[in-house]
Amino acid sequence: MPAIKNTKEEITRIIHWSFAIYLIVMLSIGFYMKNTSYNPKLYQLHKSLGVLICLLIIGRLFWRSKHLWQSSALEASKTSLVHFFHLALITLMILMPVTGLMVSTFSGFGIHLFGTFIVPEFFDVEGKITPLNSYIYQLSKDLHNIFAYTFSLLISVHILIALKHHYIDKDDTLIRMLSNK
DSSP, rough: OOOHHHHHHHHHHHHHHHHHHHHHHHHHHHHHTTTTTOHHHHHHHHHHHHHHHHHHHHHHHHHHHHHHHOOOOOOSHHHHHHHHHHHHHHHHHHHHHHHHHHOOOOOOOOETTTTTEEEHHHHBBTBBBBBBHHHHHHHHHHHHHHHHHHHHHHHHHHHHHHHHHHHTOOSSHHHHHSSSO
């Protein structure tokens, strides 16, 4: 049975680190787009990767529902806090692409998946791209920005906590997430 457990742990590790890289790249692209001049190719890449992450999140949630994580907290009160923190990370992992899809849809620009429309652009009678619903567009844009900053903060805290476990608590939490040991 230990081989099966190790396989599950290895898959969980691969999923964790793949998402970590993917989410940091997506947040970095998003912050770069927000702070530089408009680059349509970069926006399309960000949107396409956002669509893909929606699909990957479904798989991750399924895996997580079948293989719950182990808390490194020793006290029950800390275990609840750890679970709440992970729930916040997972919730933002879902809300980021959902609000991103809403921004793209309601802005009128539509959504491309690597050049193929999955949500078409919306044009007014003069042939200009126009928002489908200005209120929902602005609300989803504001939420997407708030969630991006909140998510970045939580990811930073998550990294700091992992380093605390390793360097201050001197437990095996980080080692378990890095290797089969």
